[in-house]
Amino acid sequence: MSKKSGQDFEPPKEAEKQVKNAWLFDVDGVITDPQEKKVLEEGLFEQIISRLEAGEPVAFNTGRDLGFVQEKVIDELLKRTDKKKLQNLFAVAEKGALWAAFGPDGREKESIDESISVPEEVKNRVRDLVKQKFSDCMFYDETKRTMISIEMNHNGDLEEFSVKREELLEDLKDIFQELGLDGRCIIDSTIISTDIQSVGVGKNLGATRFLEWLESRGITAEKFFCFGDSKSDLAMAEEIHRQGEDVEFVFIGDRKCVVGSRVGFEVICPEDRHGKGTLSFLKNNK
Numbered sequence: 255m256s257k258k259s260g261q262d263f264e265p266p267k268e269a270e271k272q273v274k275n276a277w278l279f280d281v282d283g284v285i286t287d288p289q290e291k292k293v294l295e296e297g298l299f300e301q302i303i304s305r306l307e308a309g310e311p312v313a314f315n316t317g318r319d320l321g322f323v324q325e326k327v328i329d330e331l332l333k334r335t336d337k338k339k340l341q342n343l344f345a346v347a348e349k350g351a352l353w354a355a356f357g358p359d360g361r362e363k364e365s366i367d368e369s370i371s372v373p374e375e376v377k378n379r380v381r382d383l384v385k386q387k388f389s390d391c392m393f394y395d396e397t398k399r400t401m402i403s404i405e406m407n408h409n410g411d412l413e414e415f416s417v418k419r420e421e422l423l424e425d426l427k428d429i430f431q432e433l434g435l436d437g438r439c440i441i442d443s444t445i446i447s448t449d450i451q452s453v454g455v456g457k458n459l460g461a462t463r464f465l466e467w468l469e470s471r472g473i474t475a476e477k478f479f480c481f482g483d484s485k486s487d488l489a490m491a492e493e494i495h496r497q498g499e500d501v502e503f504v505f506i507g508d509r510k511c512v513v514g515s516r517v518g519f520e521v522i523c524p525e526d527r528h529g530k531g532t533l534s535f536l537k538n539n540k
């Protein structure tokens with residue numbers, strides 16, 4: 255299996271415990287606002303805390319770095335609840351390569367899968383490339399540890415970025431060829447970033463980490479709820495379904511993205527999008 259390092263620790267194993275629901279959230283656009291990059295719906299904290307206090311597991315599953323989740327969400331939860339309650343919380347970052355559980359003291363215990371990290375040599379080459387040729391429009395995100403994100407500069411122009419990105423992709427292709435990365439790494443583009451990640455990471459891997467953590471704690475859930483605002487978030491629910499669990503997917507992005515998706519579980523689209531949609535669903539489904 256994969257090599258793990260960092261502050262691994264044994265989570266408290268409970269006697270087999272069954273809970274009614276388990277909750278798995280994408281972060282950006284689901285909990286935090288996609289533009290303002292923070293939680294705008296104060297009620298979300300209350301909803302998450304009520305579930306943690308009831309002993310229900312809550313997890314975040316993001317492509318962002320762990321620091322983002324910590325600062326924007328977990329630190330805010332800590333201001334509002336007893337730190338012991340965080341033992342029911344789990345966080346997956348960087349598309350499944352990095353994850354964290356929390357001890358009774360509220361401190362984060364982090365694990366990283368080194369075997370699926372993008373090699374240092376690639377990071378160095380891409381960092382230099384972006385600095386020398388594309389710094390007027392994008393930057394190399396130094397907060398990522400296992401993958402590479404080249405993001406549009408703050409307040410950048412989307413159109414300019416998309417033109418420059420074509421040029422960047424050509425240069426990345428050359429680097430991939432030179433370093434023999436095809437089959438090991440892939441490029442994943444979003445509106446505001448270009449990611450280079452190892453083959454195998456993704457929202458499905460994050461969902462697997464969550465299931466493994468639950469198993470290690472002896473917790474089973476009657477039902478799982480997954481929340482996302484991008485089509486790629488569907489992979490969370492697909493993975494949980496594939497592993498034989500009862501799951502519902504709550505989609506709070508542009509519903510055109512999921513219309514017609516053939517999946518073996520229920521997909522619910524609340525009227526409101528982003529944090530508002532998440533909040534209204536949680537209020538109505540205790």
Ligand SMILES: [Mg+2]
Nearest residue numbers: 280282283483
């Ligand atoms: Mg999102």
